[in-house]
Amino acid sequence: MDTRPLGDLLDTLGEPTLRLLTAPAGLTVPVSEVLLYDAHAPLPPRAPGALLLAVGVRADEAGQLVGEAAAAGMAGLVVRGADGPGDGPVAEAERHRLALLAIDEDATWHHVHLLLAEAIGARPAPAGGGAALNDLFSLVNAVAAAVGGATVVEDPRQRILAYSTVPGQPVDEPRRQGILGRQVPDSPENTEQYRVLFASQSPVRLAALGEGELPRLAVAVRAGGETLGSLWAVDDGTLTPDADAALVRGASTAALLLLRARAAAELTRHLTGDLLRRLLEGTAEPDAAARDLGLAPDTPVRVAAFALDRTVSAPDGEQAALRLLDLVRLSCEARYGRHACVLVDGVVYALLPVTGEGGPERQRRLAEDIVRRAEQALRVLVRAGLGEVVPELAEVRDSRRDADLVLRVLGPAETVAAVREVRSRVVLFRLTEVMRAGREVRAGAWREVLAYDDAHGTDYARTLVCWLDAGGDMARAAKLLAVHPNTCRYRLRQAQAQLGIDLDDPDERLVLWLQLRTLAGLRGGASAAPPTG
Structure with missing residues (x-):
């Protein structure tokens, strides 16, 4: 499961989205998930590392919730209605060593939940190429230092795979939103820039697309003619003189890491798939398989x-x-x-x-x-x-x-x-x-009933099934057959007389019903399917 230190979340989101009121256990507390409080449902008994969003609970009424969240091992509580560090149940939070945070009055809970969940997940996955993706984060930090601007690496679908965290490098809102959503915002202008980028064999300088945005220096990441993604640097006017060359070198290394991540992911999928196949067949050792599957x-x-x-x-x-x-x-x-x-x-x-x-x-x-x-x-x-x-x-x-x-x-x-x-x-x-596979359970009166109907044009088999389906209720059976109840009674008497069936014997009724339902394929009001076997 992905985790982020509390301090990282605050740095990523920042004010006014999220404000820290108190963090008695420090900013290195790992946060693993975001939960929405529901006043009509109990909190989970254990939720270590969770941030609880106090939906519907004002800050000055959240004291009890602080204790319940701490008892569940949560990392913190997020409230609305606290304007400063002294507002809300700060004393309770400090006593329970639980982080207390606040959101802006105008923020919607679902939006905050989305931003926090995305920020927690904005990390390389530990499995399926995780080592290579961790190396991508190290690479973009090195490239950012070399070119002098904040850097990201993307896949061909404009999904952000890794981003630099070099202190002091300026970023604009599109980069911030891209990191939070792990996806570059879509627009016709963006589409045109990607078309220009992927058509070029060398780095391209791309103009800012709107007010408050910064230009970019970008290069495609390729291997053997295949486009694997792209490498981007924010250009605030202070890029190094050899930024183009540094970006090309970074793209070459990124190509190797992306190929390695792809191969590792495919290998992991193959191994887990084969392990599941053996589990389904009963040839894998369950305890070892559980460890391998996490x-x-x-x-x-x-x-x-x-x-x-x-x-x-x-x-x-x-x-x-x-x-x-x-x-x-x-x-x-x-x-x-x-x-x-x-x-x-x-x-x-x-x-x-x-x-x-x-x-x-x-x-x-x-x-x-x-x-x-x-x-x-x-x-x-x-x-x-x-x-x-x-x-x-x-x-x-x-x-x-x-x-x-x-x-x-x-x-x-x-x-x-x-x-x-x-x-x-x-x-x-x-x-x-089972019945089709055993000679002794395929034998019985059901075959004689079907044969008699075939030879004499009667409808005894369907009448018997409808009567049995109706639980012996003559009126319901007649309705299923679309006949008068007296007709149904007459058919049942004739079936017993002509074929020697004892409908007063519960065992015989049960066996006959099962055979007609399963082997003959009959249902109340339906036609018989040819028996098999």
């Missing part, structure tokens, strides 16, 4: 399975499945960090850790979001099945089997379901498989 051995997990509609034809289906794997992986990585996903026989499996209250519900929403975005991107129907939550990795195969069964029983209009939502269908499906 999970505690007793972390509850579940498997989510994603599959394309079966009408997608190969080779289009194979390409679409690979794109689906990328989409599922990126979505899960955004939610969980480093993540294990793998494509097996056309199905994408993701291992989802279950943490905190409401975890299964959040995962269902995640699956719904993935399915929705996959359908938009691939223009193909995508379905998802969520297995049961299991208490540890050693039982992950059970959750995988659940997820596979959910995919098998989803109806034409259904795209996402958890196994507990379709449990009856799953049980009947498994019963069908």
Whole structure:
């Protein structure tokens, strides 16, 4: 999990967005996440490193909340309505050694939450090329010192990968917002500057795009003809005389680091995918796998399975499945960090850790979001099945089997379901498989009923299923059959007389019902499917 020292957050956001009232434990306290206070829900019992935004609580009423946040191990509390260091529950915060911060009266909580979350995440990820990305931060600091201006390195999609932190170098608002959002703000003027930059083989000087902005010196980062990104320096008029050459040297090193980060990320994804494959097959040692995946051995997990509609034809289906794997992986990585996903026989499996209250519900929403975005991107129907939550990795195969069964029983209009939502269908499906595999359970009166209907044009099988589906209620059965109740009674008497069925025997009723439902494929009011086996 990414963390930032409290002091870094204050330097990055600054006033008036965020003001420090007191920090009794110092500014090096690590901050790991941002939580929104909900007066109608209890605080999590443990949330070490969290910043709690006191939504709906004025500063002068936040004394009790200070104690609750400290008890949960949080790093600090953010309040509204405190104008200076002496306002708010400062004494309580100092007594509990909890940082107390304030936001401007005009700031919206959701905006502050977004800025803080982005500022905490504005660091190189520790997994999947983390060493190379850490080196990028060192590189841009070295380049910034060499050229004399604040520097960033971006990928081809204008996402900021690393930025310099050399003290005293001026920056403007677009750079600040780019760092916070890890993305260069989009505009037609920006698009034109990137077109000019990527068309050039040497550094280009780019004019300021608006009032209060500074010019830029930029160069494309390339390797073997492939554009890997770009390196930018803010030009406030004090760049060194050899800034162009220094930027070119920096771009050459950046290309090597970006290639290394890509290779490391791909290797990490391959290794975690292979590890998940072995877990699903039952050939991986669970405790070792948990360590490699960064999970505690007793972390509850579940498997989510994603599959394309079966009408997608190969080779289009194979390409679409690979794109689906990328989409599922990126979505899960955004939610969980480093993540294990793998494509097996056309199905994408993701291992989802279950943490905190409401975890299964959040995962269902995640699956719904993935399915929705996959359908938009691939223009193909995508379905998802969520297995049961299991208490540890050693039982992950059970959750995988659940997820596979959910995919098998989803109806034409259904795209996402958890196994507990379709449990009856799953049980009947498994019963069908078992009954079709055993000669002794395939035998019985159900075959005689179907054969009699075929030979005499009667409808005894469907009448029996409707009556049994209706729990013996003659009126409901007749309604399912769209006949008069007397007709239904007559058919049942004839079926018993002609075929020797004893409908007074509960065991015979149960077996006949299961066989007609599973082996003949009959449902109340539906036609019979040809029996198999």
